[in-house]
Amino acid sequence: MIVLGSDHAGYPLKEEIKVYLEENGIEYCDVGCYSPERYDYAKAAQKACEKVVSGEAKKAILCCGTGIGISMAANKVKGIRAAAVSDYFSAKFTRMHNDANCLCLGARVIGAGLALELVDVFLETGFEGGRHQTRVDQITAIENGEKVY
Numbered sequence: 001m002i003v004l005g006s007d008h009a010g011y012p013l014k015e016e017i018k019v020y021l022e023e024n025g026i027e028y029c030d031v032g033c034y035s036p037e038r039y040d041y042a043k044a045a046q047k048a049c050e051k052v053v054s055g056e057a058k059k060a061i062l063c064c065g066t067g068i069g070i071s072m073a074a075n076k077v078k079g080i081r082a083a084a085v086s087d088y089f090s091a092k093f094t095r096m097h098n099d100a101n102c103l104c105l106g107a108r109v110i111g112a113g114l115a116l117e118l119v120d121v122f123l124e125t126g127f128e129g130g131r132h133q134t135r136v137d138q139i140t141a142i143e144n145g146e147k148v149y
């Protein structure tokens with residue numbers, strides 16, 4: 001299951017992503033927001049990311065105006081590796097090299113066509129492991145207050 005979340009600026013894109021997931025038979029849950037009324041991105045980020053770290057959801061897809069604020073909030077949740085992405089290469093490699101578990105999109109930055117391509121490659125691409133696992137482990141160590149150098 002994929003968890004979706006957005007603030008008001010990301011709301012229209014989140015709704016388009018929902019249609020795309022439905023059309024492709026991908027199960028999701030939507031933690032809001034549920035209208036274009038003002039809603040702060042940190043709330044959606046925390047709500048969605050809690051479902052990822054609990055194991056209820058495999059990955060999160062979050063939308064705000066730039067994709068940046070919501071990614072910053074998401075990365076404060078322990079166990080989340082969120083990437084704000086607006087190009088295909090980064091969407092693919094943040095899965096292959098960073099094992100990103102949260103894709104953040106900027107509804108005021110990219111159009112829905114590109115956003116859906118990014119969603120697709122993000123969901124389809126696996127983590128390469130190996131030397132990249134060592135680096136991801138270092139991110140986790142930093143999160144746990146350990147020195148990695």
Ligand code: RB5
Nearest residue numbers: 009064065066068069070
């Ligand atoms: C909301 O106006 C906007 O600041 C927010 O969606 C996002 O772009 C923040 O990073």
